Amino acid sequence: MTIAKDDRLSTLEQSIAGLLERLYPICRSITGPGVRETLRILSQVHPIAVTEVATGTRVFDWTVPRERSVREAWIKDATGRTIVDFKAHNLHVLNYSAPIEGRFSLEELRPHLYSLPQMPDAIPYRTSYYNDNWGFCLTDRQLQTLDEGPYDVRIDSSLAQGSLTYGEIVLPGEVEDEILISTHICHPSLANDNLTGMALAIHLADRMSKVRRRHTWRFLFTPVTIGSITWLALNEGRARRVRHGLVITGVGDKSPFIYKRSRHGTASIDRAAARVLAQSGEAHSLIDFYPYGYDERQFNSPGFDLPVGRFSRASHGDYPEYHTSADNLDFVRPASVVRALDLVEAITTTVDRDRVYVSRNPKGEPQLGKHGLYRKVAGQTGQQTDELALLWVMNCADGKHSLADMAEKAGLPVERLEAAAGRLEAHGLIEPA
Ligand code: ZN
Numbered sequence: 001m002t003i004a005k006d007d008r009l010s011t012l013e014q015s016i017a018g019l020l021e022r023l024y025p026i027c028r029s030i031t032g033p034g035v036r037e038t039l040r041i042l043s044q045v046h047p048i049a050v051t052e053v054a055t056g057t058r059v060f061d062w063t064v065p066r067e068r069s070v071r072e073a074w075i076k077d078a079t080g081r082t083i084v085d086f087k088a089h090n091l092h093v094l095n096y097s098a099p100i101e102g103r104f105s106l107e108e109l110r111p112h113l114y115s116l117p118q119m120p121d122a123i124p125y126r127t128s129y130y131n132d133n134w135g136f137c138l139t140d141r142q143l144q145t146l147d148e149g150p151y152d153v154r155i156d157s158s159l160a161q162g163s164l165t166y167g168e169i170v171l172p173g174e175v176e177d178e179i180l181i182s183t184h185i186c187h188p189s190l191a192n193d194n195l196t197g198m199a200l201a202i203h204l205a206d207r208m209s210k211v212r213r214r215h216t217w218r219f220l221f222t223p224v225t226i227g228s229i230t231w232l233a234l235n236e237g238r239a240r241r242v243r244h245g246l247v248i249t250g251v252g253d254k255s256p257f258i259y260k261r262s263r264h265g266t267a268s269i270d271r272a273a274a275r276v277l278a279q280s281g282e283a284h285s286l287i288d289f290y291p292y293g294y295d296e297r298q299f300n301s302p303g304f305d306l307p308v309g310r311f312s313r314a315s316h317g318d319y320p321e322y323h324t325s326a327d328n329l330d331f332v333r334p335a336s337v338v339r340a341l342d343l344v345e346a347i348t349t350t351v352d353r354d355r356v357y358v359s360r361n362p363k364g365e366p367q368l369g370k371h372g373l374y375r376k377v378a379g380q381t382g383q384q385t386d387e388l389a390l391l392w393v394m395n396c397a398d399g400k401h402s403l404a405d406m407a408e409k410a411g412l413p414v415e416r417l418e419a420a421a422g423r424l425e426a427h428g429l430i431e432p433a
Helices: 011-023 033-042 106-112 140-145 191-208 226-234 268-280 334-353 387-396 403-410 414-426
Strands: 049-054 067-076 082-085 100-104 151-160 163-171 178-184 216-222 242-248 257-260 284-287 308-312 356-359 398-402 430-432
Touching: 011 033, 011 191, 011 334, 033 163, 033 191, 033 216, 049 226, 100 106, 106 151, 163 191, 163 226, 178 191, 178 334, 191 216, 191 242, 191 334, 216 226, 242 268, 242 334, 257 268, 268 284, 268 308, 268 334, 268 403, 308 334, 334 403, 334 414, 356 387, 356 414, 387 398, 387 403, 387 414, 398 403, 403 414, 414 430
Parallel strands: 178 216, 178 242, 242 308, 257 284
Antiparallel strands: 049 163, 067 082, 067 151, 100 151, 163 216, 257 308, 356 398, 356 430
8 A cells, every 4th residue: 555646745743644654554562572663663764772572571550561463363264264463454453453263153252253334345443452351353244244253263373572662852952851752553554643753753753853952852662551651650750850841643534633732731732832833834733631532641640740742633533534544655645754853853842942040130121221232312213122022021031930931921923032031141131041
C-alpha cells in the first residue's frame, strides 16, 4: 500500500510519505520485534536511543509484560483453503493473542472472532494485552459468509520472557528544565493512529536538533500506557524537570485540530497552544483535560502532575476509521502531518523561548531616551523603536509575568515583546528572573 501522490509533494512531505509507507506494514504491539524495527526506521531521520526493560520489572502498579511475537496465524476451511491470514493483514490477529492450534466448528470459533457489523468491509483492531485470550479479527462481510465448519486454526505466536522497548531522543539545552514530546509506537497497521504521530515527532526532533534551544528537549517513543508508565517509573527525577509537554497523535487526517489541555488548564503550554491555533486561522477546538485518551493520562497523574497537553486532529473514537483497517495510507495525507508539525513547532518553540524578567529600574519608568530606546522627537509617527512593547515589558518585568503572559495582556505578538526584552536586557534595564 502506498500514499496517494495526487499532489506535488514537497521534500518534507515526501520524507513523511516514505516513512509512513515503510512503517505501515510492520506488525507492532506493546512489546516485540515490530517496535524495534519501527525505532530503527525512525532513527534514519534522527538517531534514537533505545532502552529495553525486562519482562517482570515492576513499574508502579504495573508489571512489564511478556514479549510478544507472531510468526503465522490463519484459519483454513475444510478444503484446506486459507480464509483468514495474518500475512495478508496484521490486524487479523487479536493483538497479544496467545498461541492456539486446533479444529473448531463455527460455533466454537465465534467467541474468538471479532468484526464490525456497522463497517462490514473493515477489519477491527482489537487487543488483549493483559488477559490470556486468542482470537481473530475479520470483516463482517467475510464473517457472514462462513458456514458451520469445521475450521483448522493456528496462531503461532509467542509470549515469552523478553523486554519492553522504548526510544528516546534528548537534545540538551541551556538549562536542565525540559520540554517533553511523547508519542505512542505500539499500533500495528494503522496509519493515522499513530504512524503520523511518530512521523511528526521524529521530524520535529530533527528540526530542533539544528537550532538553538533554551530547554532540554526530550522525545519519547513508547508503547501506549505501559511504555509511558515504565519511563516515568525509571526516570522519576528527570520527569520532575518537565516544564512543558505535548502528547502527539493522529495528525494525518483532514479534520480540524484538537488541543486537549493539561490538568492545570492554564499552563504555559495550554496558553501557547491556544494562541498559536487562534493565530493559525485553522479550524480547531480546545478541550479540557479528562482522564481518558493517550499517554497524557500518565503524565497528568496526580503523582507527577506534569503540564502536558495533547495535540491531534480527529480524536480517538470520533472517526469511523479509528482502530480499523480503514485507518490506512489512503486515509492520511503528508500535507496534514506537515501542517501539524509546523503548528507543534510554533507552540513548543514559544514555550522554549518564554522568559520571566525582573526590572532593574522598577521605581517609575526608566528614561528610555537616555538609553537610546526612545524616539528622538516626541509626537512623531512611524517611530523606529517599538515603545509600546518596551513599556509593556518594563511594566511586567516583575518576576511573575512571562513574555507570553505579557503578549496576552498587551494583545501584541510575542515576537515584539521578545525583541523589546532583548533590547532592555542589553541596556541593563531588566534581567532574567
Ligand atoms: Zn489507538
